[in-house]
Amino acid sequence: MATLIVPQSVPSPAEDCEQLRKAFAGWGTNEALIIQILAHRNAAQRNLIRETYAATYGEDLLKELDKELSSDFERVVLLWTLDPAERDAFLANEATKRLTASNWVLMEIACTRSSHELFMVRKAYHARYKRSLEEDVAYHTSGDFCKLLVPLVSSFRYEGDEVNMTLAKSEAKILHEKISDKAYNHEAIIRILTTRSKAQLNATLNHYNNAFGNAINKDLKTDPKDEYLTILRATIKCLTCPEKYFEKVLRLAINRLGTDEWALTRVVATRAEVDMQRIKEAYHKRNSVPLDRAISGDTSGDYENMLLALIGHGNA
Amino acid sequence: MATLIVPQSVPSPAEDCEQLRKAFAGWGTNEALIIQILAHRNAAQRNLIRETYAATYGEDLLKELDKELSSDFERVVLLWTLDPAERDAFLANEATKRLTASNWVLMEIACTRSSHELFMVRKAYHARYKRSLEEDVAYHTSGDFCKLLVPLVSSFRYEGDEVNMTLAKSEAKILHEKISDKAYNHEAIIRILTTRSKAQLNATLNHYNNAFGNAINKDLKTDPKDEYLTILRATIKCLTCPEKYFEKVLRLAINRLGTDEWALTRVVATRAEVDMQRIKEAYHKRNSVPLDRAISGDTSGDYENMLLALIGHGNA
Structure with a gap:
């Protein structure tokens, strides 16, 4: 589900370091070369490049990048390069x-x-x-x-698939009671959301929907301006369907006056190696525009190129 | 600081398993042999014995012990044998x-x-x-x-020695304010005790003592019967001087009408490989009786022998 594209034959870390060194050398920086290398290496490969760079040149690759690059492009390259x-x-x-x-x-x-x-x-x-x-x-x-x-x-949630349906029913009831009482910060709500396994939580929220007629997030939307309720709904979304959560973060980052580069960079850098493919699908479905086109419309230059490389644009 | 005594030359796991098998065989169980082996192997060695036993005889050593032994002796052997x-x-x-x-x-x-x-x-x-x-x-x-x-x-506390003295002073002040207001369950008290590193907490509590004239646990003793205050004091003791905490658990377990075997077994089984030497010193100092004599006076038979073996009595 990742969008990261690693070439079939990857140069050795030593070769990559040599190329990066070249990209930094002389007047101006070769940003395209930096993207060509770093945006197409997985976490283990990037770690090796950092180690090899430090061993070969006695300098921290991240500091070099920090020196050579600037603004949004710098931030996405640095975030991405980190483990x-x-x-x-x-x-x-x-x-x-x-x-x-x-x-x-x-x-x-x-x-x-x-x-x-x-x-x-x-x-x-x-x-x-x-x-x-x-x-x-x-x-x-x-x-x-x-x-x-x-x-x-x-939290260190249990990650097995086991679900206790009796518990799901009783906790759905507790959630519904507290929400009906508008006790949104009640310790039982916090306890259930912060300790139960994702599988168990999913069963509980499904039962909530079946038994009480609304998805829980609908019942939590009594006051759209309440910041605590907003983060509570987002928490539930992250725990049950992260790609929809990230789609919305991207949508809000892009469809506004002035792009929210902070959010855009974060989502692309943290998800490219995880579930960006699903996020792209969710984005396309919800916005009727492919994510790469939306990003192209809102960004430019090296920053745009790096984002597009990470979301697998070249081979899309 | 452990009291566990492992012989200089340890038999192979296969030999240990053979001996244990013999100890279980026929009429009656050879408890002395079980103690001689298990009470003198460290955690890694006990794990190997369990693995070898399962591989050789197709049976779980713990289940065998459960079948052969009973009551307090069974509990201490089982708890000790576990990783x-x-x-x-x-x-x-x-x-x-x-x-x-x-x-x-x-x-x-x-x-x-x-x-x-x-x-x-x-x-x-x-x-x-x-x-x-x-x-x-x-x-x-x-x-x-x-x-x-x-x-x-x-919690996953930071374990370095670094201490921020400014923070220690400001948090000592917060603790003192909340305790003076009798707000013992205030979220700031809980936050400080549950998240700060042990080194930082120690600095904070030392400053508390210096600045406000009492050790914090003295100020938390306003109602000796309050169970929450009691566990709060014990929490502070565990975080700052665990051997004194364990000494007290042992003292209360032994010096009462009817020994509290549950507590005695737990402390010996969990600390023999860690800091039982310090706990023994603290016990002797506080009670003017060596711990092994106190245990001998309150327990008997195989249970007594196992406890004494674990607290290093044989070579004491």
């Missing part, structure tokens, strides 16, 4: 320092990664920031957001 | 099903294991119970206990 767990740790740390809107990034990382991946993010966070992820999230958020986000980023 | 992460998962699962007193076991596991060890417990919990640890804890506890225990068992 996925390191990248998520970086994005999460950034989110703990910014405005409440970036709470979404924390929720997104906590809910759309596998349990093992999320744990690797927490390990990478220790290594890079000398603190724990949950410690920074708890410190920098407050109120209902804190109550929701801290258990989300600390 | 530490599996054992903690077992104890934690048992705790989620029992009365509130067993909340202590959950807190103890969450606070006295390293971050990596606690994560291994969560993995073992998935494998064995097809659910997550935090899911069961959240479901089976309520109120303030739930608010404290869920983040404790989900």
